[in-house]
Amino acid sequence: MEKNMVTIAHGSGGAATSRLIEQTFKKHFDNDILSQGDDCARLDIGDARNLVFTTDSFVVTPIFFNGGNIGKLAVCGTVNDLATSGAKPLYLSCGFIIEEGFDLEDLEEIVKTMSATARECGVKIVTGDTKVVQKGAADKVFINTSGIGVIPDGLNISGKNAKAGDKIIISGTIGDHGSSIFLERENMGFQAKIQSDCAPLSGMVQDILSVVPDVHVLRDPTRGGVATTLNEIAVQSNVSILIREDSLPVKREVQGVCELLGMDPLYMANEGKMLCFVSEDKSERVLEVLRKNKYGKDARIIGEVTEERQPKVLLKALSGGNRIISVLAGDQLPRIC
Incomplete structure (x- = not known):
């Protein structure tokens, strides 16, 4: 009998990823901190309270894309995961796995971009590791980043905190990153120039919390897109969520690419957007704050x-009926981040 094997779908961020985590990793690693289920772990270590820790690995292809490169993506992705807790990101590590023969000038460009993005976020890259593998044992370069931040006293932001009546805000247009990577990777001759939304969002989150500190949920909808992320929050909080098709901000070019290829923007990856759950009476204030930030100018309920x-x-739906939006079942596009 053929053994079960890992497939590309296990890295999609969708249903297969969830099964892999539950049936393999969580089965053996489970503890009270891991079971928090958020994008970063909240830690209390001795007198150090309200620490958060996260880690992520980046295998995107192509490694240079319209709007960034794998280095920018690595810093933004880790900083944004810390920001979902309301934390101020402080320190990052970075580990490189480099394929023999990789261009040193490309490596320097990636590292330089990481440095510039870290400065924008106000974080320091304080430790790291470098490994080189023989040609063919990797694909150019893979990066792992881990991050540490501190949550201000009094904040309690988690995927478990969604409440009936909360308004759901997205900080901008959806599907930009996934569409951009697909067009560059497949070279299908589309004229549309779609730029990845890859961006660091910690400053934008701090802007929100300085005005509305009692935000219930923050989450960046990366792999699996908005649809999968909303399903994860619904399960964590045991709530039902209703979104409106006519309210979803989608660029015309992204919508066009998705229609031609039979894809759905709701499942396309984002790398510079934040979902925010907040009580109805605070929602317009959050929108006002977001729209003043360069990364939130297209924010919408x-x-x-x-x-x-x-x-x-x-x-x-635009037709008036309701339909269930499930988690991503397969893998629309592998190696998206």
Whole structure:
């Protein structure tokens, strides 16, 4: 009998990834901190309170793309995961796995971009590691980054905190990163020039929290897109979510690419967007703050948490009916981040 094997779908961030985590990693690693289930772990170590820690690995191809490169993506992705807790990011590590024969000038450009992005975020890269493998044992370069931050006293932001009546805000247009990577990778002759939204969002989050500190949930919808992320939050909080198709901010070029290729922007990866769950009476204030930030100028309310205590996500279609939006079942595009 053929043994079960890891497939590309296990790295999609969708249903296969969840099964892999639950049936393999969580089965053996489970503890009270890991079971928090958020994008970063909240830690109390001795007198050091409210620390958060996260790690991520980046294998995107191509490594240089319209809007950034694998180095910028690595810093932004890790900083943004810390920001989902409301933390101020402080320190990063970086580990490089480099294929023999990789161009040193390209490596320097990646490292230089990481340095510039870290400065923008106000974080320091304080430790790291370098490994070189023989040609063919990797694909150019892979990067792992870990991050540490501190949550201000009084903040309690988690995927478990969505409440009935919360408005759901997205900080900008969806599907930009996934569409950009697909066009560059496949070289299909499209005229559309779609730029990845890869961006560091910690400053934008701090802007929000300085005005509305009682945000319930923050989450960056990366692999699996907005649809998968909303499903994860629905399960964590045991709530139902309703979003509206006519409220989803999608660039015309992204919509066109998705329609031609049979893809859905709701499942396309984002690397510079944040979902925010906040009580209705605070939602307009959050929108006002977001729209003053260069990374949030296209922010929009896309739905709300309903009274129904059942974990599911519904889309109110333009036609007027509702349909269930599930997690990503397969893998629209591998190696997206």
